[in-house]
Amino acid sequence: MKRVAVIGLGEIAKVHVPILKSMEQVQLCAVCDLRKERGTLAPDVPFYTDYKEMLEKEKPDCVHLCLPHWLHYPVAKDVVEFGANVFCEKPLALNAAQAEKFAQLEQDHPEVEIGLCLQNRYNETTEALMRIIQSGLEGKVTSIRANVVWARSPEYYQQEPWRGKMETAGGGVMINQSIHTLDLMAQFGGKIQSIQGNICQLLDYGIEVEDTANAHIMYQNGAVGTFYATVSHAVNTNVEIGVELEKSSYLIQDNKLWKVTPEEKILLAEDAKLPGNKFYYGASHSKLIRIFYEDLETGNRRYPCAAEGVTSMKMIDAIRHSSHSHVPQTL
């Protein structure tokens, strides 16, 4: 039985804690947040405000990091140096340079495992489309288009001011909301040659980070990607991703995977749905967390490790830099 602790008891911890409590092979042994009132999320386990004290006293086997972006790398470093495994919420870090340091941490500490919460890789629609692409039977991927059209209110940034600042969030819609989609664009299309993007603020919320981004992606195999993400919409809509292969076309829409022909749309797969108003997170947190703990037992590595979080960070940096320089950035 693995002893597991959670650091950071805000929004996403409300997803992690019930999953951990429902699992037989793990025991939630402690939780930590700077704000004492957040301990009500897990009132039946010891609560700490200092994660280093928690590590010393509780000696967890694994620690979930549900923290603001700027704390992912430094806290993960402390946890792996203590000798515990890490399951870190996305993004890996604030930017690509820090992400590389995180991946190096993984190299330097082979005695522990680091899992990264890119749960949308485990959506049924994603897995079915990956199988089609990897089979090679439909030819190469020739284009990918993705749209993330979500809403974030001024209160979202006022309630947790770290979310609106470059120093603590590392960016806005790209690193916070659409990083999963950038990751899937890299998963589906393979190695990326270059990116030209634009970022802006469509709404005046008095924050530093972008609320909107778009990009033109050139893949090494000649495929083209088009990416659009915004949190300036009125409501959260389901992410849409279209993928053209040489012999057939596919669309992930409303959490369903369709094969699209000129005559019809054929349903191939459907995602499990997350109940409640956070449906747009996707329902695969539970699937990925269970895979991670199974793999800790068996020594497999089906979960995304730290090194696998670097590409999406490079894509974000490239979109940001090309938006300023107007020059495509090579990856």
Ligand SMILES: NC(=O)c1ccc[n+]([C@@H]2O[C@H](COP(=O)([O-])OP(=O)(O)OC[C@H]3O[C@@H](n4cnc5c(N)ncnc54)[C@H](O)[C@@H]3O)[C@@H](O)[C@H]2O)c1
């Ligand atoms: N995978 C997903 O789909 C998904 C969805 C939402 C959020 N997230 C990620 O989860 C992470 C947290 O986001 P959130 O929206 O839950 O943030 P949040 O601000 O709601 O929660 C963060 C919590 O960390 C606590 N905290 C800050 N510094 C601390 C410290 N030094 N020690 C202990 N606790 C500390 C805060 O008090 C707060 O309760 C982010 O990386 C975010 O990108 C992932």
